[in-house]
Amino acid sequence: MNDKIGTDALAIDDLDRRILDQMQRDSSLTNQELAARVHASPPTCLRRVRRLVEVGIIVREVALVDPARLGASLTAIVEVTLDVQTAEQMTAFENAMQSEAAVLQCYRVSTGPDFVVIAQVQDMPAYHAMVHRAFTAQANVRNVRTFFSMHRSKFETRVAV
Structure with missing residues (x-):
């Protein structure tokens, strides 16, 4: 099974999916906390998040209120x-x-x-x-x-x- 899903601007792999899943659960995580949760190094995690923002997959980060x-x-x-x-x-x-x-x-x-x-x-x-x-x-x-x-x-x- 191919582990990448193609988009017009970016191929998403398993690490990207884990990052997106964690950020959708709690976008207030620090880069270090996020990296630990997705089992990646902090520099790799930060680079991936920046790329996901640049290509428009991450559109914005917000607080949900009641x-x-x-x-x-x-x-x-x-x-x-x-x-x-x-x-x-x-x-x-x-x-x-x-x-x-x-x-x-x-x-x-x-x-x-x-x-x-x-x-x-x-x-x-x-x-x-x-x-x-x-x-x-x-x-x-x-x-x-x-x-x-x-x-x-x-x-x-x-x-x-």
């Missing part, structure tokens, strides 16, 4: 259908979602609505304000259908490597 502890306990999963689906209109909608702080994720999807948006807000009044800003104020939004999360059974940011 939204409920920050007063944003309402999660809305929103299906959005546009009236006109030209490339320009789709891009304009995506750009509008980029500027909306409550929107955590925005996906262009097939068969069904045009977009699925995940938003995190404080409460129902905050949701209504976000809907007005992000959807109602846009002339090209034809339909909005929202589902509210009652319980989150799984939340994972790790990608299997």
Whole structure:
């Protein structure tokens, strides 16, 4: 079995996979801690991490926070259908979602609505304000259908490597 997966810019080997797995679990590890966990020397580990960043496999490192502890306990999963689906209109909608702080994720999807948006807000009044800003104020939004999360059974940011 070939131990390398090719990408346009880089071949990923087993050490890269171990590094990515550990960094996705805890990106606050020091280089020495990371090297020990992946069974590599610190210089090799640092070189590999830098290369993974340079080629864009590691996009950024972030801290995950508990939204409920920050007063944003309402999660809305929103299906959005546009009236006109030209490339320009789709891009304009995506750009509008980029500027909306409550929107955590925005996906262009097939068969069904045009977009699925995940938003995190404080409460129902905050949701209504976000809907007005992000959807109602846009002339090209034809339909909005929202589902509210009652319980989150799984939340994972790790990608299997």
